Amino acid sequence: MLAVSKRVKQTKPSYIRNILKVTQQADMLSLAGGLPDAELFPLDILTQAADELAQSPSIFQYGATEGLTELRQWLLEENGAAEDVLITTGSQQALDLIARSYLNPGDKVLCEAPSYLGALQVFDLAEAEIHTVIAEADGPNLAQLEQQLANYKIKLFYAVPDFQNPSGHCWSLSKRKAVASLLAKYNVALIEDAPYRQLRYQGEPLPTVSKLSSYAAFHLGSFSKIATPGMRVGYVRAKQALLAPLIKVKQASDLHSAQPMQLMLLATVRHPSFTEHLDKLTNTYRTRRDYLAELLQQQLSDKLEFNVPQGGMFIWARLPHHNAMSLAEAALRQKVAIVPGDEFWPSNHTPDYQAIRLNFTALTEPQLEQAVSRLKKALLQCSPMK
Template sequence: MLTVSSRVQQTKPSYIRNILKVTQQVDMLSLAGGLPDAELFPLDILAQAAAELERSPGIFQYGATEGLAELRQWLLGDKHLSDDVLITTGSQQALDLIARSYLNPRDKVLCEAPSYLGALQVFDLAEAEVHTVMAELDGPNLAQLEQQLAKHKIKLFYAVPDFQNPSGHCWSLSKRKAVASLLAKYKVALIEDAPYRQLRYQGEPLPTVSELSSYAAFYLGSFSKIATPGMRVGYVKANQALLAPLKKVKQASDLHSALPMQMMLLATVRHPLFAEHLTKLTNAYRARRDYLAALLKQQLKGELTFEVPEGGMFIWARLTRHNAILLAEAALQQKVAIVPGDEFWPSNHTADYQAIRLNFTALIEPQLEQAVIRLKKAIQSCSPN
């Protein structure tokens, strides 16, 4: 029998991707995935964008690895003339391309703990050695960050500064500047993942860490949360020298991302009503965030603690007396899906506390209410008599 590679064997499967089969049951309510609400997709705009494709038959031909020129120009604008952009099949592919381009086995990567599990999978597959720095409410612990950078020969620092997955934290301006300065001091490249940046419900937008950086930085963008994830259009922005190896790897990987989807995406974000769609989307998600937060405080007081995030898709709740994995199993028995916090730590680390991640964007308010009722029953079933 054909032997699976060691890198695949050591890579932990995605809890969320595996649980999708369960969450597709008709009577299951899911707080697990980072899903946008399909009912809020800009369907009228997408229909017009799709209709435009037939007027450009060449869009169904092979294309450049870098992506559709018009979309790349729209993303670049006129701000950073030394920058370049590579269109990818979702921003997850951008992560994979960076890892395959720059990481050798046992190279050291630093990320916040907890961290996005999709990134942890990529680093496992690259056979990297993952180190962590604790995530605080306003960004990474700076003392720990400098200690890690000084102690280890870190090659890449991966972070989600805007409404981090899973914690929902948003870095302060002072920490953004401090991190940029430390990375430059120790010559460590930044991977800034920003899929939730446009889902801000309060406060003012802050500059990206990449904009503040004077050393190597990759900025990953996505349209999955604000347009539709099924189009699978993402991008990575960096200077041309940094992107050159990624283009080579992408050539060998999939030649280029689907041109019709790129053209549809460009027509969608350029549409005069897309800004109105974004306003509607953020208003709806803000209301759901507030509703879920109120429910948790009313129904589960004493069982968990959390901060209300300023944006994004998740509430990160610390459990006061239960094991997250056991609670997730009990929750499935009550027909509600959650993600235990242990999934967001690297495979060679142990979670420092018990927590669960709860998504508030995929369900409407009556469903959120029912989901919390079911979660309460799950907690009660885990509690000693």
């Protein structure tokens, strides 16, 4: 039998990706994955964009590793950035390219706790040493952040400042400035992941941390939440010198991301009706967020503690009396899928508390009502912690 590499052995599988197989059962309701609602995909715009591909036969040829020139120019113009941009196969690939370009085994990476599971997997595969800083409602604990930066030779700090996955937290302006200042002080590069930035339901948009940074910074963007995830078009924006190693790794990885998808994506976001689509999307998701929060408050306020996020896709609910993994198993028996909070901590860290992540974007209001009813039954069947 061919031996599996050490780095694969030490990387824990994605609970969320694995549970997607279960959630495809016809009678299963999922509050688990960070899925957009397929019924809200801009199909009319996408159909027109797909038809236009036939008018550009060269788009089916090999392309530049950096990505489609027109899409890259549009991204830089939209963000007013005096940087460069690399198109990637989803922003997840951008994370992988950064890790493979800049991390050696044993290098130290700092993440918020809890943190995005996909990032933790990437850093595990890179054989990095993961450190954590507690995620507070308005951003990372600054005293703990500086302590980590001062005491350890941290190379990269990974964060999701806008509607963090899984907690839904949004960093305040003061913490964005403070983090940027601390990273510059200790010469630590920032990876700012921003897949939910355009899913804001209240409050005013805040500047990205990467724009406030005076030291090395990568800004990761995605169209999976606002267009379609199946197109797998993402990007990483940074100074040209920072992107050069990523381009080399991508050349060896997949040559370039799919050109037809890039052109379709560009035609979609440029379409006059795309702004209207975004408005419909955010209004629908806002309503679902409010409805799920109301259901949880009415039916489970004695068993869950949560704050309503200003945007994003998730409600992060703490469990004062129950074990999250046991509840997740009981929930599956009731035909509702949730994600236990343990999955969002590095494998060598113990969670400070029990929690579950609940997605509100993929289900309609009647489905959310049924899902919460099933979750309530699971909680009643699940023994409290002693």
